[in-house]
Amino acid sequence: MIIKTKKYKLETGTYIKLGLRNVFKEQWWVILIALAIAAGYFWIASWWWISMAILAYVLYLLFWVIQFAGVTQMEQNKVMFEKLAYEIDSRQVLMKVNPKQGMPINWDMIKQAYVDKDAYVLIMSKAQFIHLPYRIFNTDNEKKFMETILRRKGLIKASEK
Numbered sequence: 001m002i003i004k005t006k007k008y009k010l011e012t013g014t015y016i017k018l019g020l021r022n023v024f025k026e027q028w029w030v031i032l033i034a035l036a037i038a039a040g041y042f043w044i045a046s047w048w049w050i051s052m053a054i055l056a057y058v059l060y061l062l063f064w065v066i067q068f069a070g071v072t073q074m075e076q077n078k079v080m081f082e083k084l085a086y087e088i089d090s091r092q093v094l095m096k097v098n099p100k101q102g103m104p105i106n107w108d109m110i111k112q113a114y115v116d117k118d119a120y121v122l123i124m125s126k127a128q129f130i131h132l133p134y135r136i137f138n139t140d141n142e143k144k145f146m147e148t149i150l151r152r153k154g155l156i157k158a159s160e161k
Contacts, residue, residue, distance in 0.1 A: 001145055003088040005136040010081055012072040014131060019068040023126050030060055071127060086132065090149055093122065093130060105130070113155035120146060122155070 038053035071077050079097065087094040087102075093110075096102035105124070113122045122130040137143045150156045 001089070003086070003137065003142045003145060005086040005088070005132070005142075006138065007083040007085045008133065008136045009083045010131055012069075012081060015072060015081070016065070016068040018121060018129060018131060019071075019127055020064055022123060022129065023064050026126065031057065034060075068127065086130075086136070088146060088149065090152070095130075107153050110153075110155060113150050115147070115150075115156060120150070 034053045034057040037056060038050045040049035041047070072081065082097060085096045087096060090107075092107065093105045094102050095105065109124055110122045110130075111124060113120060118135075119131055119133040122132070124130075132146070134143060137146070147156070
């Protein structure tokens with residue numbers, strides 16, 4: 001069976017939000033560095049430790065926001081933000097710009113996936129992912145088949161949903 005979705009355009013705001021979410025999931029430990037810097041207050045009592053820890057963490061957050069916002073402006077990434085249709089089967093996810101042009105993504109390129117409240121998110125790297133909202137699927141059976149594929153590939157657990 002092949003799932004053929006409706007055309008969908010990934011909004012830049014959604015891309016930035018999901019990208020930041022992915023980075024913070026992977027790099028949660030950075031907050032521990034900021035806390036370690038702030039703990040310098042107990043060594044030499046000065047508010048500089050805390051203020052510099054906060055500044056360092058804010059700069060870290062700003063760095064990632066700028067990275068993801070920059071990706072949305074680059075010419076070579078414009079395809080990511082066009083209307084795309086997807087054909088999904090057990091071999092690959094085919095991203096189609098039009099009926100004759102598309103890009104196949106093999107399942108082994110997808111490192112992890114999760115089921116969000118309104119979409120499936122397939123993660124390939126920190127900045128590369130496929131956002132598949134439920135509304136682009138034509139039937140509930142297609143959504144169930146999508147979940148079955150994700151479970152068989154070991155990308156989600158049976159308890160997720």
